[in-house]
Structure formats: structure tokens, C-alpha cells
Amino acid sequence: MTTIHVDGQGIWIDGRPRTLLCASLFYFRLPREQWRERLAQVRASGYECIDVYLPWNFHESAPGRWSFEGRRDVAAFLDLAREEGLYVIARPGPYICSEWDGGALPAWLGLDEELRVRQNEPRYLEQVTAWFDQVLPLLAERQYGAGGSVIMVQLENELDFFDCEDRPGYMTALRDTALRHGITVPLIACSGQGDLAGATGDVDGVVPACNFYPDDDSPDIEAEVRRYAALVAERGVPLLVTETNRRHRTLRRLLASGAKLIAPYLQSSGWNFGYTPSSGNWGRPGNFMSHGYDFGGYVTSTGLERPEYAEAQVLARVMETWGPQLALATAVSYAGLDCDFPTSPQPSALELDGGGRLVAVPHLGGEPGTAVVEGVPVEVAPGACPLMAVDVPLAGATLNLASADLVARADGVLVFSSDVPVTVVLDGTRTEIPVSGRETLAGTTLVVLPSAEAARLRSVDPDGTVHLTDAPQRPEKAARTAVREVRRRYDTAPEEPAGLHASPPTLESLGVYRGRGAYRATTDLTDVDALLLTGAADIVDLTVAGRTHPPLAGFGAARRIDVREVTGSVEIDAVVEIWGHANFDDARLPALRLGALRGLGTLWKVRHTTDVSALWTVHGHWAGTPAPIRVLGGWSSTRVAAPLTYTRTVHSPTPSALHLRGVVEPLRVSVDDGEPVTVHTDSPWVLLTAGTHQVSVTLPHHPSGTAPRAELLALDAVRDWSCAVQDDELLTAFAAGAGRTEEVRLPLALKPGEEAWLDVDLPSSPDGYLVRLDATQVRVTGWAGGECVGRVWCGERPDFSGGDPDALWVPPNWPGLTLLAQGIQGRGTPEIRTLWLGGPTD
Structure with missing residues (x-):
């Protein structure tokens, strides 16, 4: 009977202990016709496992509308993984993060004000159950032991980053649903910042896993990882590193410190087709994710192998060579190391099953160096981390020391990988072997291959002859081709009317979960010098009285708009585009909250502004009764950094906004003793209802700090909006159609x-095209093969991360390319000068 289970010793598959290298590979970020090729590429790297998210909102595009066909046919993808000999760790969420739109939580969940995402809450769990009812049967049919290769199923993702009120109840509900659907392989939940209980709720039957993203040059990786290996061992499970950095020197350090599963994120890259990137992740405080999804792993977004691919093959061969000895090894701190280069002060070694050790020697510097191991000086290449064998019993001999990776062994033959000379001590006899050299010592043939050849090692003969696979052919960088003629359509995409509304509705409430909407209102701007836009997201192109303003992309932060040159009754137009919903829960800005909706927000006319920086009473430190009155931030105290609260009464007959101008450090504001909110540089505003309010501002005391100025803006909302929408399906259908052109x-x-x-x-190309623009002040959305292939913003733009933000990828055999170019206000004239077509090496 085929089985998989985990215990304190490790991962067991069919009764055999295993240590697994795992690469993330996402079907939803690749053309379906490339799935098998990428899966085979991962397997050829030596990695034996993939982990794959299953994004809920990729399969449920609107409430109750499910799709598991075409690029959404996850069952076919899992079947291909099995055919290519890969184990699978399936991660169906419900929340996945992954820099994906909303972290895969459907946008319409935010329309129910009583529904609370990622909580033990009935409305949310009802929706999650509907998703799990769709996807878990697919996994149950393809789990290990039932004809498939799914060896683990992850419930939730980095829950310890999220303020979940009832973790045991929530995780129990997810676990019970998985069990009800017949999932028998281990259920896991990963901690994002080391809080094992926070990730799992300490629920029985849910195995805690760890995500590590250390500084690759940190000397302290080993101590941290060994601590978590010991913590999970107390729970009777192995250390599963479900996400970590991609550098193989770091992966070796994790392996030596006790990890039994190592899954660097993201080794195999891809693309965020359509309107699927998230927004808001990793910015200051927010930014946009590019459509190229590439973090420098061993395979690029277009499928090219980076040099790290060969490093993967070497490490995989090392792990294969040591086999069960390594899989059952125990990590310990190693004290017998002395180096003339920067390294870990607490290096790790693996006590091998059957005797001996593998000592990891990380070289964290940039110059060649020497380490003294067991009293023997050995060379170590910069940036390397060889796994050195110490006192390992062999058949009829003892390998006292080998200063390089052992990548193959047979009777009487040991093959090492190294780019510096190798020191071997066998039965007390020492020798030095140059790179590409061989020597016989105590009846054993010792062979040293440079790492580039060790990556291609196919087999070794009893006489020490090694056989290599053919060297990979590196594609030459193709010249770019300029496109200087295009066909412009006479028609523009239709809009669907979305009614009249007193206030601007969210796009999701109009049925647009991905796409854009247009808002129009007529209002009187007589004696109005400024407008204030609050709660807008993601991208707002605003036109007032025929004047287009630069795009606003503030993730819901308030933005003041100068309209001093405008008077009388004017028309206001706004086009709001959803780039993607937040994939993380970031309280600093409204649109960065998980589940936050998109749209124009509220547009206010600023009627007048009053300075309210004076007449604040002081509470705290030694301030007595009656409370002293100072300007905001004006109290002098020796209690540096201790919180101090200032309070005053403000009044406005209309809704108003308190603007704390010049905020440097975050501070807390409460109104009428309500729940405090955080105010900071990127959002120094607090909205107030009409009337009289008591406002309290609490900030850390800083004697020489610059205190904020406080002003109160009386507001009048712009009302009576007409709306029209274009969701992603409408835009895609129009792009795929035909019409009159010039x-x-x-x-x-x-x-x-x-x-x-x-x-x-x-032109026809078997390799597809990377399309780049020589352009300024233009946003471009592209479609090909019936799908949106991405968006590029040329000119002044917000920050982007996650990959190449300047290219659209048209996969091979995806016919046609249609672009929607939008001119945007800014420095310079909106213009497309040239389109450049490049190949996958571009």
C-alpha cells in the first residue's frame, strides 16, 4: 500500500525516509501549452516536488460561476505533474497571498459588511466551504495513495501575519472540511514569521510548517533554523520549510540545520495574465505588482535557465547520493570550524544515520578563503557552502574528511563537485586533488568535477570514468525588431450603463471585480479652491472642467486637488481602473486592507480651512489639573519617546477633515473616545462627521522633533453621479473582435x-515575443490569444515590484496583439514612438 506520513524523524513515502527539494510552479501563471515543459524542467533540475497554489478567485470569477477548463484545468495540471514524476504540495487557500489579486479571496466578499475574512465567522466559512467543495474532491482523487502525487495539502497561508480572533476555531473548520472530503495526506499550515501556534491554532492534525526569508548573508541563519527544527520535533513532526530564499548557499544551510522539506519561493517564474496582480505589497507604503512574476529563481518567466539551475542539479545530486543517511540525519551545532572568511558563528552539521557527519561551511565573503575543519586546512570558494563529510564509515574504510560535495559514489569510487582544490583524508591518509583531477587513495578512486560538469553528471563507471549529459545550449540574445506601423480602430470599447447614484459606488457593487468604471457628475465650484478625494483606488484619471489631472494612485489616501482656476457649474469625469486587490492586510492605507473595495471613493469640495494647531490640552507625563494648554506637540518633557496625549474640541457644521500636516512619525488619533486610528506621512487625514468633536492625538514625545500643524477642512460632498462600467470580460471580448481600422x-x-x-x-514565432514600448506618459494594456497579457505604464508612475514592469509577454502561438493605449497627464506629451519585439532572452 502506498502511504505518506510525517513524524519527528522526517518525511516517509512508502516506508522510505525522504528529504525533498520543492519548486513553486503555478499553472495559473503559465500558458497551458507550456505546463508539461515547465514541469519537466523542474524535474530535470533534480527537484522532486512542486508546490502549487489554487487561487479561489481564478476559478470562481463571479459569485457561483465556476470554471475548471482551459488554463483553469488544475486537474489536468496535477495529472501532468504525476506523469513527470513530481510530488505535489497543493495549497488551495482559501487565502494564498502570492502577490495575486486579493490573495485569491474573491472581491465580492467585501460587499457583505458583516462577513469577516479569515475568521471563524459563519458567512465567510459558508463561502469557503463552497470553494472547498469544488476543489478538495479534485485533490482527494489525486492524492498520494489514490493514484496521484499530492503528498500534502496546505490549509491557509501565513495566518500568523493576520489578526485572526479565533485561530483554533478557524483552523478546525478548515481541517474538518478537508477531512470530510477524504484528504488523507498530511494537512499543513505555514507560519510566515515563526509563530507556529498563530499559523495552526495548535489544532490536532494540522502540521506546522515554516517560511524563512533571511538575509542570505546573515551569519545567524543556522541558529534560527535549528531552533525551529527543535520546536517542531517537540510536536513530533519534521521541519518543513514551505517558503524561503532561492540562493542555493542558503538552501544548503537550511538543509544542514534540519529542514526535511525545502521549498524556495520562487524558483520557476511566470506571468500575471489579465487583471490578476495584487496591489499594495512591499511598497512605501504601497506599490503595484508587475505582470512579469519573477524573483530571480532558476527559471525565468519566459522559461530560460539561469546559472542557479546548475546549482540546483548539484545540490539535488548531493542529496540523492547521501539518500536515507541524510533523510534521517539530526542537525547539531558544530564547534570545530575556524575560517579566515566571514561565516556563521554557529555552523550546522548533520549527524548522519549510520555514523559520520556532514558539516556545512558557508563562505559569506567575496574572496577565496581557507577553513580549518577537524584540524585540517581546506580551501572554500567564495559564496559557496560545501557539505563536508567528516568521519563517515565506508565499505572497508573511513572517510575522515572530504572538503567538497559528494555527488556520486560506487564501489571503490567517490566523485566530488568543487571549483577549488579538494582535500580528502581517507583512513588517516591525506591528499589534495585539483579541479578536474583524479587520484587513487587507499584503493579508492577519487574524482573531482567542476560544478558545471557535476550538474551534468549522468553516471559513473567502476573505474571512475564519469559520463555527462550534453552541455545545454544557451540561446543567443536576439536582436529586437521595431514595429513602426499599427492599425488604429475607429471604434472604442462599449460601456455598460450602471445607473445614477447619490455617492460614487464601489466598482464591485456594480459587478466589476476586475476592470474599470467611469464616473460623471456636474457640480458648482464657485468659491471652491480645492477638492479632496478620499478612499479612491486603484488608479484614478480625473478630469475637471475639461482639464485632466495626473493619475492618482494613493491606495485610498486622501488627495487634495487644486481647482483655483475653475469656477461655476462644471463637469467632473473620473475613470477608475482596478489594478488588483490587496493581497496583504496593511492598516496604513484604506485600500491596503485585505478585502478592501475599489472605486472613486468620495470627492469633496473644500469650503474653507481653519488652523487648529493651538489650544490643545496636555495629558500625561507630569501634566496636572487643570490640564496645561499648548500648541500641538508643544509640551516640553524629559521623558523622551514616552507617549503624550493632546486633546481639543473642534466644530464644523458640515463633514470635515482634520489634516495633521508635517507628520513624521506615526501617531494615534481618536475621536470622541472612539477606537484610535493611525495617522502617518502617507495618510495624515482623519474624516469627521458634522458637529462638535473631541479629538485626541497621542504621539511619542521628541524634544527636538517637528510637531505637526493641524488644520480643519470644511467639506461638501460632490453628489449625483452617473456610472458606466467595463469589466475585464467586456474589454477582452472587444479586444478579440474586429472592426474598421486605419x-x-x-x-x-x-x-x-x-x-x-x-x-x-x-510575425510568426515559435518563441513568442516580449513586447516593449519606447513611450512616455502612456498606460498600455495588451491582449493576445483571447486573454489579457498585461499592462505597462510608461513615464511617471508609482513603484512596481515582482518582476519586469516594462514588458508584455505574448506566448508562442497566441494570435494577434491588441493594445489599449491611454494618454496620461504628466511631464511630457503622451506618445508611443516605437514598439520593440524581442525574444525570450530579451
């Missing part, structure tokens, strides 16, 4: 706010 020779100049639909003829 030939246009580039450069193409656009006015701010103007849009142009452009059809581009692509």
Missing part, C-alpha cells in the same frame, strides 16, 4: 485622457 505610422501622440485601440501584426 493604418497609423508611429510615433503616435495622444492627448491626456485620450484612448486608442491599436492592432499590431506579429
Whole structure:
């Protein structure tokens, strides 16, 4: 009977202990026709496992509308993984993070004000159950022991980052649903910052796993990882590192410190097709994720192998060579190391099953160095971390020391991988072997291969002859081809009317979960010098009285808009585009909260502004009764950094906004003794209802700090909005259609706010195209093969992360390329000068 289980010793598959290298590979970020090729590429790297998220909102695109076909056919993907000989760790969420739209939580969940995501709450769990009812049967049919290769199923993802009120109840509900659907392989839950109970709720039957993202050059990785290996061992389970950095020197350090599963994120890259990237992750405080999803792993987004791919093959061969001895090894701190280069002060060694040790010697510097191991000086290459054998019993001999990776062994033959000379001590006799050298010592043939050849090692003969696979052919970088003529469509994409509304509705409430919407209102701006926009996300192109303003992308932060040159009754137009919902729960800005909705927010007319920086009473430190009155931040005290509260009464007959101008460090504001909110540089505003309020501001005392100024803005909301929407399906259908066009020779100049639909003829290519633009002040969305292939923002733009933000990828055999170009206000004229077509090496 085929089985898998985990215990304090490790991972057991069919009764055999295993240590696994695992690469993330996501079907939803690749063309379906490339699935098998990428799976085979991972297997050829020596990795035996993949982990794969299953994004809920990729399969349920609207409430109750499910799809598991085409690129969404996850069952077919899992079947291919089994055919390619790969184990699978399936991660169905419900929340996945993964820099994906909303962390895979459907956007419409935010429309129910009583539904609370990632909580033990009935409305949310009802929705999760509907998702699990769809996806868990697919996994149960493909789990190990039932004809498939799924060896673990992850419940939730890094819950210890989230303020979940009832972790045991929530995780119990997820576990019980998985068991009800017949999941028998281990259920795991990963901790994002080391809080094992926070990730699992300490629920029976849920195995805690760890995600580590250390500084690769940190000397303290070993001590941290060994601590967690000991903690999970107390719970009777192995250390499963479900996410970590990609550098193989770091992976070796994790292995030597006790990890039994090592899953660097992200080894095999891909693409965020469509409107699927998240927004808000890792920024200051927010940014946008690019459509290229690439963090420098061993396979690029277009499928090219980086040099790290060969490092993966060497490490995999080391692990295969040591086999069960390594899989059952115990990590310990190693004290017998002396180095002339920077290294860990507490290096790790593996006590091998059957005797001997593997000592990890990380070289954290950039120059060649020497380590003294067991009293023997040995060379260590910079940036390396060889796993050195110490006192390992062999058949009829003892390998006292080998200063390099052992990548193959047979009767009387040991093959090492190293880019510096190797020291071997066998039965007390010492020898030095140069790179590409061989020697016989105590009847054993010792062979040293450079790492590039060791990565291609196929087999070794009894006489020490090694056989290599052919060297990979590195594709040459192809020259870019310029496209200077396009066809501009006469027609523009239709809009669907979305009614009249007193206040701007969210796009999700209009049925747009990905896409964009248009808002229009007429209002009187007589004696109004400024507008205040609050709660807008993601990208707002605002036009007031025919004047287009630069795009607003503040993740819900308030933005003041100068309209001093405008008077009388004017028309206001806003086009709001969803880039993606937040995939993390970040309280600093409204749109960065998990589950936050998108749309125009509220547009206010600023009627007048009053300075309220004076007349604040002081509470705290030694301030007595009656409370002293000072300007905000004006109290003098020796209690540096101790919190101090200032309170005053403010009044406005209309809704108002308290603006704390010049905030440097975050501070807390409460109104009428309500729940405090955090105010900081990126969002120094607090909205108030009409009337009289007592406002309290608490900030750490800083004698020489700059105190914020306080001003109160009286507001009047702009009302009576007409709306129209274009969701992603409407836009994609229009892009795939045909219509009247005219030939246009580039450069193409656009006015701010103007849009142009452009059809581009692509020559046939078996490799696909990376499309780049020589352009300024233009946002471009591209479609090919019936799908949106991404968006590029040229010119002044917010921060981007996650991959190459400047290219669109048109996969091989995806016909046609249609672009929607939008001119945006800023420095310079919106213009597309040239389109450049490059290959996968571009």
C-alpha cells in the first residue's frame, strides 16, 4: 500500500525516509501549452516536488460561476505533474497571498459588511466551504495513495501575519472540511514569521510548517533554523520549510540545520495574465505588482535557465547520493570550524544515520578563503557552502574528511563537485586533488568535477570514468525588431450603463471585480479652491472642467486637488481602473486592507480651512489639573519617546477633515473616545462627521522633533453621479473582435485622457515575443490569444515590484496583439514612438 506520513524523524513515502527539494510552479501563471515543459524542467533540475497554489478567485470569477477548463484545468495540471514524476504540495487557500489579486479571496466578499475574512465567522466559512467543495474532491482523487502525487495539502497561508480572533476555531473548520472530503495526506499550515501556534491554532492534525526569508548573508541563519527544527520535533513532526530564499548557499544551510522539506519561493517564474496582480505589497507604503512574476529563481518567466539551475542539479545530486543517511540525519551545532572568511558563528552539521557527519561551511565573503575543519586546512570558494563529510564509515574504510560535495559514489569510487582544490583524508591518509583531477587513495578512486560538469553528471563507471549529459545550449540574445506601423480602430470599447447614484459606488457593487468604471457628475465650484478625494483606488484619471489631472494612485489616501482656476457649474469625469486587490492586510492605507473595495471613493469640495494647531490640552507625563494648554506637540518633557496625549474640541457644521500636516512619525488619533486610528506621512487625514468633536492625538514625545500643524477642512460632498462600467470580460471580448481600422505610422501622440485601440501584426514565432514600448506618459494594456497579457505604464508612475514592469509577454502561438493605449497627464506629451519585439532572452 502506498502511504505518506510525517513524524519527528522526517518525511516517509512508502516506508522510505525522504528529504525533498520543492519548486513553486503555478499553472495559473503559465500558458497551458507550456505546463508539461515547465514541469519537466523542474524535474530535470533534480527537484522532486512542486508546490502549487489554487487561487479561489481564478476559478470562481463571479459569485457561483465556476470554471475548471482551459488554463483553469488544475486537474489536468496535477495529472501532468504525476506523469513527470513530481510530488505535489497543493495549497488551495482559501487565502494564498502570492502577490495575486486579493490573495485569491474573491472581491465580492467585501460587499457583505458583516462577513469577516479569515475568521471563524459563519458567512465567510459558508463561502469557503463552497470553494472547498469544488476543489478538495479534485485533490482527494489525486492524492498520494489514490493514484496521484499530492503528498500534502496546505490549509491557509501565513495566518500568523493576520489578526485572526479565533485561530483554533478557524483552523478546525478548515481541517474538518478537508477531512470530510477524504484528504488523507498530511494537512499543513505555514507560519510566515515563526509563530507556529498563530499559523495552526495548535489544532490536532494540522502540521506546522515554516517560511524563512533571511538575509542570505546573515551569519545567524543556522541558529534560527535549528531552533525551529527543535520546536517542531517537540510536536513530533519534521521541519518543513514551505517558503524561503532561492540562493542555493542558503538552501544548503537550511538543509544542514534540519529542514526535511525545502521549498524556495520562487524558483520557476511566470506571468500575471489579465487583471490578476495584487496591489499594495512591499511598497512605501504601497506599490503595484508587475505582470512579469519573477524573483530571480532558476527559471525565468519566459522559461530560460539561469546559472542557479546548475546549482540546483548539484545540490539535488548531493542529496540523492547521501539518500536515507541524510533523510534521517539530526542537525547539531558544530564547534570545530575556524575560517579566515566571514561565516556563521554557529555552523550546522548533520549527524548522519549510520555514523559520520556532514558539516556545512558557508563562505559569506567575496574572496577565496581557507577553513580549518577537524584540524585540517581546506580551501572554500567564495559564496559557496560545501557539505563536508567528516568521519563517515565506508565499505572497508573511513572517510575522515572530504572538503567538497559528494555527488556520486560506487564501489571503490567517490566523485566530488568543487571549483577549488579538494582535500580528502581517507583512513588517516591525506591528499589534495585539483579541479578536474583524479587520484587513487587507499584503493579508492577519487574524482573531482567542476560544478558545471557535476550538474551534468549522468553516471559513473567502476573505474571512475564519469559520463555527462550534453552541455545545454544557451540561446543567443536576439536582436529586437521595431514595429513602426499599427492599425488604429475607429471604434472604442462599449460601456455598460450602471445607473445614477447619490455617492460614487464601489466598482464591485456594480459587478466589476476586475476592470474599470467611469464616473460623471456636474457640480458648482464657485468659491471652491480645492477638492479632496478620499478612499479612491486603484488608479484614478480625473478630469475637471475639461482639464485632466495626473493619475492618482494613493491606495485610498486622501488627495487634495487644486481647482483655483475653475469656477461655476462644471463637469467632473473620473475613470477608475482596478489594478488588483490587496493581497496583504496593511492598516496604513484604506485600500491596503485585505478585502478592501475599489472605486472613486468620495470627492469633496473644500469650503474653507481653519488652523487648529493651538489650544490643545496636555495629558500625561507630569501634566496636572487643570490640564496645561499648548500648541500641538508643544509640551516640553524629559521623558523622551514616552507617549503624550493632546486633546481639543473642534466644530464644523458640515463633514470635515482634520489634516495633521508635517507628520513624521506615526501617531494615534481618536475621536470622541472612539477606537484610535493611525495617522502617518502617507495618510495624515482623519474624516469627521458634522458637529462638535473631541479629538485626541497621542504621539511619542521628541524634544527636538517637528510637531505637526493641524488644520480643519470644511467639506461638501460632490453628489449625483452617473456610472458606466467595463469589466475585464467586456474589454477582452472587444479586444478579440474586429472592426474598421486605419493604418497609423508611429510615433503616435495622444492627448491626456485620450484612448486608442491599436492592432499590431506579429510575425510568426515559435518563441513568442516580449513586447516593449519606447513611450512616455502612456498606460498600455495588451491582449493576445483571447486573454489579457498585461499592462505597462510608461513615464511617471508609482513603484512596481515582482518582476519586469516594462514588458508584455505574448506566448508562442497566441494570435494577434491588441493594445489599449491611454494618454496620461504628466511631464511630457503622451506618445508611443516605437514598439520593440524581442525574444525570450530579451
